[in-house]
Amino acid sequence: MRARRIEETIFKGLMLASLVLVLIMLAGIIVITVYKGAPALTLSMLVETPKGGYYLGKEGGIANAIVGSLLLALGASFCSILIAIPVAFGLQKEYTSWRYAGFTKLVLDVLWGTPSIVYGAFGFVVMVYFGLRASLLGGIIVLTLLMLPIMVRSMEEIIRTIPLELKEISYAMGTTKIETTLAVVLRQALPGIVTAVLLAFGRGIGDAASILFTAGYTDFIPRSIFDPVASLPLAVFFQIGTPIPEVQERAYASALVLLLIVLCVSLISRILSHRFSKNIVR
Amino acid sequence: MPHISLKNLSIAYGHHRVLQDVTVNIPDKQITVIIGPSGCGKTTLLKSLNRLLDLNEDVKVTGDVLIDGVNTYDGNADILALRKKMGFLSQRPYPLPMSIYENIAFGPKVHRMSKDRIVQQINDLEGRMVQVPSKKNGQMDILVESYLRLAGLWEEVKDRLHTPASRLSIGQQQRLALARALAVEPEAILADEPTSALDPLSAQLIEKQFKSLKKNYTIVVVTHILRQARRIADYVIFLYLGELVEHGPAEKVFDNPSDERTRAYVSGEIS
Numbered sequence: 001m002r003a004r005r006i007e008e009t010i011f012k013g014l015m016l017a018s019l020v021l022v023l024i025m026l027a028g029i030i031v032i033t034v035y036k037g038a039p040a041l042t043l044s045m046l047v048e049t050p051k052g053g054y055y056l057g058k059e060g061g062i063a064n065a066i067v068g069s070l071l072l073a074l075g076a077s078f079c080s081i082l083i084a085i086p087v088a089f090g091l092q093k094e095y096t097s098w099r100y101a102g103f104t105k106l107v108l109d110v111l112w113g114t115p116s117i118v119y120g121a122f123g124f125v126v127m128v129y130f131g132l133r134a135s136l137l138g139g140i141i142v143l144t145l146l147m148l149p150i151m152v153r154s155m156e157e158i159i160r161t162i163p164l165e166l167k168e169i170s171y172a173m174g175t176t177k178i179e180t181t182l183a184v185v186l187r188q189a190l191p192g193i194v195t196a197v198l199l200a201f202g203r204g205i206g207d208a209a210s211i212l213f214t215a216g217y218t219d220f221i222p223r224s225i226f227d228p229v230a231s232l233p234l235a236v237f238f239q240i241g242t243p244i245p246e247v248q249e250r251a252y253a254s255a256l257v258l259l260l261i262v263l264c265v266s267l268i269s270r271i272l273s274h275r276f277s278k279n280i281v282r
Numbered sequence: 283m284p285h286i287s288l289k290n291l292s293i294a295y296g297h298h299r300v301l302q303d304v305t306v307n308i309p310d311k312q313i314t315v316i317i318g319p320s321g322c323g324k325t326t327l328l329k330s331l332n333r334l335l336d337l338n339e340d341v342k343v344t345g346d347v348l349i350d351g352v353n354t355y356d357g358n359a360d361i362l363a364l365r366k367k368m369g370f371l372s373q374r375p376y377p378l379p380m381s382i383y384e385n386i387a388f389g390p391k392v393h394r395m396s397k398d399r400i401v402q403q404i405n406d407l408e409g410r411m412v413q414v415p416s417k418k419n420g421q422m423d424i425l426v427e428s429y430l431r432l433a434g435l436w437e438e439v440k441d442r443l444h445t446p447a448s449r450l451s452i453g454q455q456q457r458l459a460l461a462r463a464l465a466v467e468p469e470a471i472l473a474d475e476p477t478s479a480l481d482p483l484s485a486q487l488i489e490k491q492f493k494s495l496k497k498n499y500t501i502v503v504v505t506h507i508l509r510q511a512r513r514i515a516d517y518v519i520f521l522y523l524g525e526l527v528e529h530g531p532a533e534k535v536f537d538n539p540s541d542e543r544t545r546a547y548v549s550g551e552i553s
Contacts, residue, residue, distance in 0.1 A: 172370030
């Protein structure tokens with residue numbers, strides 16, 4: 001009995017320790033970013049584009065990177081949703097045999113694990129072939145490729161948890177597969193779909209390597225999708241690499257902005273997801 | 283000729299035979315109860331009637347399921363029209379992920395019923411000419427009300443029709459499921475242990491609804507509760523290990539069974 005009680009205590013302690021470790025890591029990231037970045041985070045930092053000498057510590061801001069990152073991530077999220085939802089539903093057993101679905105999922109898992117620099121290199125090769133230069137469009141396309149596996153796999157997992165009985169009820173009323181999918185399964189899966197989009201968005205907006213060659217970098221806000229575009233991860237990367245302390249501070253401020261954007265999107269998706277789940281039976 | 287009739291029906295999942303050579307006519311406008319021990323093929327038999335079995339992989343069906351004289355396992359059979367004829371209640375009542383109102387309107391909307399058709403349906407149901415309010419969706423409002431009344435749920439939900447159906451109690455959800463199934467204008471109601479997730483009072487309400495609905499609908503209920511079978515059955519089908527052991531009017535099967543296994547089951551020796 002004593003041994004079992006000790007075992008219980010040890011495992012409880014282990015869980016608590018792991019939880020604390022995770023919280024410390026998160027707190028550490030936030031504290032360091034705020035501590036180093038907050039002093040540099042001024043209004044002009046948020047609303048101005050870099051002026052001459054910005055990278056030497058003079059006037060200007062990172063509005064180009066904020067706008068750029070939002071355009072890239074929102075554009076890629078939008079494209080990914082359009083492709084991911086049909087794929088995720090198509091992987092259901094009503095539409096695809098388990099053999100084929102299993103193979104597709106394996107491919108997606110490999111893509112999920114592929115380093116983003118590989119996406120960047122791939123995108124770059126394709127763009128060179130078509131004679132495109134680094135642009136917002138190129139960045140969106142590569143980010144879409146990067147986000148798709150994440151979205152599809154997360155959505156598919158959610159859709160698979162939907163009880164067969166619910167679908168049976170719908171089919172029993174004489175609905176077709178697509179009617180059941182759109183009117184019942186989609187609604188039931190909506191909160192999970194929102195979460196899947198958030199997950200992919202977070203990965204997309206934070207990625208630097210894939211857009212390094214494909215979206216480029218510029219001090220200006222793009223006027224069309226064929227213009228190069230700046231992004232927050234690259235802004236962090238370029239600024240932290242300089243020897244000038246003021247500019248390094250600005251790198252942390254840029255990171256802080258990135259964190260805040262992800263936080264906002266998480267909160268919004270939480271609210272949406274909660275709103276969508278009121279109709280759902282568990 | 284009865285609406286539903288089975289001829290030499292055998293069903294297997296892969297190599298596992300679940301039903302063997304079942305031949306029976308299900309009497310119209312009565313409550314037919316399928317009884318038998320767990321795993322004897324009751325649910326499989328029920329789901330073969332509206333081809334819900336198709337959702338399972340690797341199902342082999344031989345023999346005929348005749349609905350209004352049409353073999354449903356014929357390759358040309360219109361499965362959607364067939365399922366429309368067969369209302370279905372599942373063991374656990376899942377509301378569709380929408381409001382109470384939309385749950386009832388779902389079927390008529392999916393089947394793209396015209397306004398006139400809906401008015402016709404209400405008149406048929408109520409047996410009189412119903413005055414339809416001229417506001418938008420007036421006929422659907424009346425339809426929803428009619429079916430919620432028919433399922434004995436109207437008084438409890440009339441003030442919150444547009445709230446999520448998931449907030450209803452589980453007993454109310456099963457009556458909602460009944461109303462939703464009836465709104466598609468089926469000829470028969472297939473119920474798979476419809477009270478097994480319900481409290482006794484809600485279960486009693488469902489049984490009461492079945493008894494009043496049988497004057498217009500053929501009802502087939504799967505149950506493993508013998509006392510429930512005795513309370514509601516007009517006709518009984520007893521399955522044992524995939525075999526149709528005995529079928530006949532309820533009094534005959536319960537009071538004077540001809541097979542030893544039936545006697546053992548209804549007397550409670552085996553369960």
